[in-house]
Amino acid sequence: MEIIRQYDWTILQCNRQVRQIQKLKSIGNTLRRWNMRRILRRNPIPHHVWRRVTRRIAIFHELGAVQMAHLRELTAWFLHSKAINGAHGLEVTLAMRVAVAAQACLLILDLDIDYFDNWVEVILYPGAFRVNHEQVDAIGLVHNDANVLSGESWLRGPVILSWDDVERDTYSPQPGRNVVLHEFAHKLDGLNGAANGLPPLRRGMSRRRWAEDFSAAYDALCLQVAAGKSACINPYAATSPAEFFAVASEYFFTARDILKKSCPNVERQLTLFYRQAGVR
Secondary structure, rough: OOHHHHHHHHHHHHHHHHHHHHHHHHHHHHHHHHHHHHHHOOOOOOOOHHHHHHHOOHHHOOOOOOHHHHHOOOOHHHHHOOOEEEOOOOOOOOHHHHHHHHHHHOOOOOOOOHOOOOEEEEEOOOEEEEEEEEEEEOOEEEEEEEEEEEEEEEOOOOOOEEEHHHHHHHHHOOEOOOOOHHHHHHHHHHOOOOOOOOOOOOOOOHHHHHHHHHHHHHHHHHHHHHHHOOOOHHHHHOHHHHHHHHHHHHHHHHOHHHHHHHHHHHHHHHHHHHHOOOOO
16 A cells, blocks of 8 residues: 555656646747747838748748748748858848848748757858868878868858859759758758757657668668769768758758659658648
8 A cells, every 4th residue: 555655646746747847848938939029029021021032932932821921930030049141241131131041941940949059140152162171081191171162051150151052042943952951951960969960850750760761862872873873862962961961951842852752761751850741
């Protein structure tokens, strides 16, 4: 009888803790909604700017009115929370900021703003920019490699973009190409502390199944590229699991039919993750 009483007491304590956690979550969600409304009141995006920019962006054409309204809220939050600065004399207009922020926020339209935590700045260069990285080879020698890039995403730092490439991908889109989606997908991926193709998944999603599906598709692509065969998606995805996830995300939003045909299990996982059945 004493054991039963102790067991009942333990259950009661657990239930109380669960209720307390749920109450704290509810309070947190209420505060977040209040803060979002405050941001929207103080930092609205002018309707004519929003309309002029978004109606020209093809990846938004499949979104419904409710989705577009939510995207506008997220974009306003983004512009309030993240600085978008020009480099090398580039003057960044509000329309440019909206174009970048809105496409970035498409990734988290059905996720959460927490997915864009731990960084505060986007840097826009007029065109492609040169970066130098130190690489250590197999025998420990350090090499300085210079590359010309259209975009780069630092794990705990800014997202850097070439405006020429952003403008091209935004207003003259090609299937599977969108530098904004690519670089901000890296931000989702790196939220766990490492860019490895495994972002923090939704509750209920299987990490094991995600890893199996992505690994199988990545390995198959690497074999195609190594054999000199024509790949169904951008062969740059074979660079690393992180790049595979970023490229797959580009295809998910810009050419979902190609991704579904070439990597059906990856497309299925991204549908569970991004929860956007309406995009092509």
